Structures are given as structure tokens and as C-alpha cells.
Amino acid sequence: MSAHSTAGFTFGAVVRRGRGWLPLIALSALLGSAVTLALPAVLGRAVDAIASGTDVNRWLTLACVLVGLAVAGALADAFAGTACVAGTTAWLRHRLVRSVLAGGPEGTRRWDSGDLVSRVSGSASDAAQAGPATVTAVAAAVPPVGSLVLLALIDPWLAVAFFGGVLLVIVVLWIFARRTAEISVAYQETQSRLAALLTEAIDGIRTIAAAGTVDQEERRVLEPLPDLHRHGLQTWRVLARSGAQAALVGPFILVAVLAIGGLQLVAGRITAGELFAAAQYAVIGAGLGGLTGIIGELARAQAGVRRSAEILSVEPIEYGSLRLPPGPGRLVYDEVSVTADGFTLLDRVDLDLPGGAAIAVVGPNGAGKSVLAALAARLRDPDAGFVRLDGVPLRALRRSVLRRAVGCAFERPVLIGRSVEEAISSGQITPVRTLAAARATQAHHYASRLPDGYHTPLPEAPMSGGEAQRLGLARAWHAERLLVLDDATSSLDTATEMLISRTLTGDSLHRTRLIVTHRVATAARADLVVWLDHGRVRAVGPHSRLWQDASYREIFG
Structure with missing residues (x-):
């Protein structure tokens, strides 16, 4: 099964994932069910032994052994269940995280970050309950069924009385299961919405504090x-209603079995010990209502x-197998169009950008500048057309080849790593190259002024927006x-931006630089300017020539 495919991701697939522990859980549950069924019969024999004055110790000893087995089975069930859920949760979270990351920005765009976190953390742990809950539910049905069979062996009329009451309990459980499944989905979705709103607020905490809002x-x-409160109350109300209904049915089953059993005892058809056992089996049958908790777990797991x-249905970014031929970094957009939510972001863009040049991309807000940049970095794919680097479509490149060839820096960089050094190197380059990159980008x-220099833990490194941008560069x-x-470079001060801009425009490595900018000085220093307007290329040329157009000058205010 593919790591990013849901072809085999079903409730049953999650259950099968716990196959290493499920046999032990099943064995423990069946042992408990067997003890539950055997104990009334043994105690009934003990009652008859007391009445007849025969050897009682044998039956009481056997009862103690059964109780000991029940305790051992419960301990084994608790251990195996915990281990199974923990292992399945880890497996599922690994798959969810991999699916989120492999889907890229576009693959997960329809979910807020808080919702994604809620699914990876909460939904995964709920789903992991599928295996143990299923086994426990099946095993929990054994005692009532066994009670019915054993009552029939004692006296058929006892089984008839028992069966009529159990049917009522089954109806109650069926209604409970249906309502609980609906409420569980609504509860988890509301939790995710709350998490998404909280994540947004945390991201904008400085703005909120500054605005006094x-x-x-x-x-x-x-x-x-x-x-969330309403869904929680609904859950408890359904549980309470079902528990109350099952509790009312339970005494009815017990009274019916005892009434018929008493008549049979008077008629001499059963013994006092058998009547005691029949009463215990009636109690077991009434306990079928205790399945509400297990059914609730199954509903949450589902x-x-x-x-x-839904997360695992995200299609991963597919990469090819080609390498780049030698070349200067020529970047070509061939009839490229991009749409999103019914809006055209880029419309049949044709560009042939020379390798080794510094190319500024300018335009008003909403012109498609960031989309054009994202296509060059293959952070998204065009809906039509191709983007080529030195003649090779980006889609056809190996991932490792693409990521070595293309580097990206953003307006609001997210820095990742344990230290400042790792935030720059991503653990993939030598300290010497890390230092060279930091010097080139004024970082x-x-x-170097941090308490532990480049080894300063990233969370302990205070930084402004401009300093974060320098590390991103x-x-x-x-x-x-x-x-x-x-x-x-939007958050940099003018002097630092000028130094970095000179480094970019005079890159000694002669790489192609695609620079989305709102600053006239950056556009002026570029070799070429791409002017976008409403998703289309309005003009391409040197800044000095485009500056003669009043509409171009308006872009920079």
C-alpha cells in the first residue's frame, strides 16, 4: 500500500495494523468471557454441594482459580491494548505527517494548520482504538450468547425469557451506536475548528497585542x-439515555428468569444451584448494556x-528521474496557466529568461508574482503548460536534483532546526559553506553576536523580521x-537591503535569480524586469526602459 494512497486505508486496515497485539487482546478477552460463563456454573455446583453436604472445597478452589485467571487476563488485556494503541497511533501519525509534507503547500491548502494538527494528534489516536475496540466488542458479545446457550441447557424456558429481554437491549445499543457515530464526527470537526482559530491567533499574537483586540x-x-459543549452534552445524553434504558431492561430480564426458574425449581425440574447459576447468567445478559462504552470507542475510532x-487522500508531489544537463540556469515558462477556486492567477504566460541573470518580477498586488515564483521553485505545478530549467521540465527532475539546483527564500521565512547553524544549513552543507552563505546574506x-554564536538554540535566538529574512536568504x-x-528582503533596512541586493545582482556564482520585489532600487539593479498585471505578462525589459511608462512607475507608488 502506498504511503499516500487511501486505496487500502479503511477501518479494517487500521484494525489489521494491530495484528501483532490483537491475538493477545482476543485471547485475554475470551479468557475473561470464559471465566464469566464458567464461574456461575461452578458457584452453582458449590451451592448444590453445600445443600447435599458433599465436598465443597473442590468447587470453591476452582472458583478461586477462575477469579485468578480473570485477573491475569485483565492485566494482559490492559497491557496489550495500551501497546497496540500506542504502536498504531505512531504508525498513523507517521503516515499523516508524511502525507502532509509530501503534498506540499497546494496539497494541504484546503485545511487550516490547526485542523491539520488536530487530525494528526487527536484523530490519529482515536482511529488507533479501532483494533482493540473491535476485538473487545466481539469478545463482549460472547458472555450473553454463551449465557443463552447455558440457560437453554439448564431449561429451555429460561432461555426464552432471557432472549426476549436481550432483544430489547440490542435495540437500545443499535440506536446508541447510530447516534454516537454522528455526534463523534461533529465533535471532532468542532475541535478542529477551534484549533484552527487558536493557531491563527497565536500566529498573529503581536498584531493582536499591538491593536488592543x-x-x-x-x-x-x-x-x-x-x-463543542452542545456536542459533548449530546454524547452524554445519548449515553445516559441508553444506559438508563439498558438498566431498566436488566432487572426485567433478571425477574423474568427468576420467576420462571422459581416455578421450575418448585416443579423439581432444576436444582437450587442451577437456579443460582441461571440468575447469574441473567445478570450477565443484562450486562450487555455495558457495551455502550465500547460502542462509543468504535464510533470515535470510525x-x-x-x-x-481525508489527509491521506492528498496526492503527493510526483517527481521524475531526470538530471539537469550543464547549463546557465535558463528558465522558460511555456504557455503556463494557473487557476484556483475558479480564479485565474496566471493566464498563458510565455517567458524565456536568460540563465545567470538577475530578473526582477514586479506588479500590483494580485498580479501573480508569488505564483510565478512558486512555479519556478516547483512549490506548485501549473494547470496548463510547462516550466523548464535548462530545457528540462521541472516535473521530470529528480527531487534531490531539483532541490540542489533551486533555492527559495520568502517574505516570512519559517526557520527549522535545533540551532541557528541548522536553520541555515538544513543539516546538508559544511560549516564552511554555512559561514559563506551567512556572510553573503549579511546574516x-x-x-556571531548571539550568546553561543551559530550554535545558539533557535528558540533562544531573539530576532527581528529582517534578521529572520537574512537567515532565510x-x-x-x-x-x-x-x-x-x-x-x-521586504523587512530589511535600506542599507542592508542595498548590500544584499548588490550581492544578488553581482552573484559571483552566476546563478539565475528570480526576485519578486516591490522596491524600485532592486528592480533598477536587475538585469531584466518582468512586469505582471492581472496574471499576464504586460512587458519584459530593462528597468530604465519600462520606467518611461507611467503605469509602471505607479507600481512603486
Whole structure:
């Protein structure tokens, strides 16, 4: 089964994942069921032995042995169940994380980050209950069925009375299972919405504090809380109603069995010990209502599997097997179009950008600049047309080849790694090259002044937006053939931006640099400017020539 395919990802597939522990869980559960069924018969024999004055010790000893087996089975079941759920949860979370990362920005665009985190953490653990809950549910049905058979062996009329009451319990459980499944899905979806809103608020915590809108944001984040409360109350109400109904049916079963058993005892058809055993079996049958908890687990597991399957349905970015031929980094857009949610972001873009040049991409907001940059880095694929690097379609390149050749830096870089050094190197280049990249992007001055220099833990390294951008630039600097910079210098002060801009435009490695920018100075220093407007290329040329157009000048305010 493919790591990113849901062809085999079903409730049954999750159950089968726990196959290493399920036999032990089943054996423990069946042992408990067998003890539950055997104990009334043994105690009944003990009652008859007391009445007849024969050897009682043998039956009491056997009863103690059965109790000991029940305790051992319960301990084994608890251990195996915990281990099974933990292992399945880890397996499922690994698959979910891999699916999210392999899908890229576009693959997971329809989910908020908080929702994704909720599914990877909460839904995965709920789904992992599928195996133990299924085995436990099947095993829990053994005592009532066995009780029916044993009652029939004692006296058929006892079995008839028992069966009529159990049918009522089954109806109650069926209604409970259907309602619980609906509520479980609604509860998990509301949890995800709450997590998504909280994640948004955390990302914008500085803006919220600066704007003084803490109270408004608190209300917005907690807006789904009444729905969560309502779904929780519905769960408990359904559970309470079903438990009460089962509790009413239980005494009815016991009274019916005892009434018929008493008549049979008077008629001499059964012994006192058999009547005692029949009463115990009636209690076991009434205990079928205790399945509500297991059914609740099954419902939550089913909801978890469903929500996990949606993530696993994300199609991964497919890579080819080709390598890049020698070349200067020539970048070609061939009749490229991109649409999203019914809107055209790029419309039949044709560009042939020379290798080794510094190319500025300018245009008003919504012109498609970031989309053009994302295509060059293959962070998304065009809906029509091709993007080629030195004659090879990006889709046909090996992932390792593509990522070595192309580096990206963004307006709001997310820095990853245990230390500042890892944030730059990504663990893939030598310290010497890391230092060179930091110097080239003006990040060295910042990193060297930290308490532990480049080895400072990333969470302990205070940084401004401009300093984060410099580290993001340094991380992208390792690219061998193409640098894609999406407004990656917007937070820098003018002096630092000028230094980095000179480094970019005078790159000694002669890589192609695609620079999305809003700054006139950056466009002026570029070899070529691509002017986008409403998803189309309006003009391509040197900045000095385009500057003669008043509409071009308006872009920079």
C-alpha cells in the first residue's frame, strides 16, 4: 500500500495494523468471557454441594482459580491494548505527517494548520482504538450468547425469557451506536475548528497585542465552544439515555428468569444451584448494556479513521528521474496557466529568461508574482503548460536534483532546526559553506553576536523580521543554479537591503535569480524586469526602459 494512497486505508486496515497485539487482546478477552460463563456454573455446583453436604472445597478452589485467571487476563488485556494503541497511533501519525509534507503547500491548502494538527494528534489516536475496540466488542458479545446457550441447557424456558429481554437491549445499543457515530464526527470537526482559530491567533499574537483586540480575538477563538459543549452534552445524553434504558431492561430480564426458574425449581425440574447459576447468567445478559462504552470507542475510532483518510487522500508531489544537463540556469515558462477556486492567477504566460541573470518580477498586488515564483521553485505545478530549467521540465527532475539546483527564500521565512547553524544549513552543507552563505546574506553579523554564536538554540535566538529574512536568504544561498526570492528582503533596512541586493545582482556564482520585489532600487539593479498585471505578462525589459511608462512607475507608488 502506498504511503499516500487511501486505496487500502479503511477501518479494517487500521484494525489489521494491530495484528501483532490483537491475538493477545482476543485471547485475554475470551479468557475473561470464559471465566464469566464458567464461574456461575461452578458457584452453582458449590451451592448444590453445600445443600447435599458433599465436598465443597473442590468447587470453591476452582472458583478461586477462575477469579485468578480473570485477573491475569485483565492485566494482559490492559497491557496489550495500551501497546497496540500506542504502536498504531505512531504508525498513523507517521503516515499523516508524511502525507502532509509530501503534498506540499497546494496539497494541504484546503485545511487550516490547526485542523491539520488536530487530525494528526487527536484523530490519529482515536482511529488507533479501532483494533482493540473491535476485538473487545466481539469478545463482549460472547458472555450473553454463551449465557443463552447455558440457560437453554439448564431449561429451555429460561432461555426464552432471557432472549426476549436481550432483544430489547440490542435495540437500545443499535440506536446508541447510530447516534454516537454522528455526534463523534461533529465533535471532532468542532475541535478542529477551534484549533484552527487558536493557531491563527497565536500566529498573529503581536498584531493582536499591538491593536488592543485581545477581547475580540478571545471571543472569535472561543466562538465554536458552545457547539463543542452542545456536542459533548449530546454524547452524554445519548449515553445516559441508553444506559438508563439498558438498566431498566436488566432487572426485567433478571425477574423474568427468576420467576420462571422459581416455578421450575418448585416443579423439581432444576436444582437450587442451577437456579443460582441461571440468575447469574441473567445478570450477565443484562450486562450487555455495558457495551455502550465500547460502542462509543468504535464510533470515535470510525470518525478518526474517516478524518485521517481525508489527509491521506492528498496526492503527493510526483517527481521524475531526470538530471539537469550543464547549463546557465535558463528558465522558460511555456504557455503556463494557473487557476484556483475558479480564479485565474496566471493566464498563458510565455517567458524565456536568460540563465545567470538577475530578473526582477514586479506588479500590483494580485498580479501573480508569488505564483510565478512558486512555479519556478516547483512549490506548485501549473494547470496548463510547462516550466523548464535548462530545457528540462521541472516535473521530470529528480527531487534531490531539483532541490540542489533551486533555492527559495520568502517574505516570512519559517526557520527549522535545533540551532541557528541548522536553520541555515538544513543539516546538508559544511560549516564552511554555512559561514559563506551567512556572510553573503549579511546574516553573519547577527549570528556571531548571539550568546553561543551559530550554535545558539533557535528558540533562544531573539530576532527581528529582517534578521529572520537574512537567515532565510542564507538557507536559500546554497542553490546551485536558480535562486527564487519572493519579496525576501521586504523587512530589511535600506542599507542592508542595498548590500544584499548588490550581492544578488553581482552573484559571483552566476546563478539565475528570480526576485519578486516591490522596491524600485532592486528592480533598477536587475538585469531584466518582468512586469505582471492581472496574471499576464504586460512587458519584459530593462528597468530604465519600462520606467518611461507611467503605469509602471505607479507600481512603486
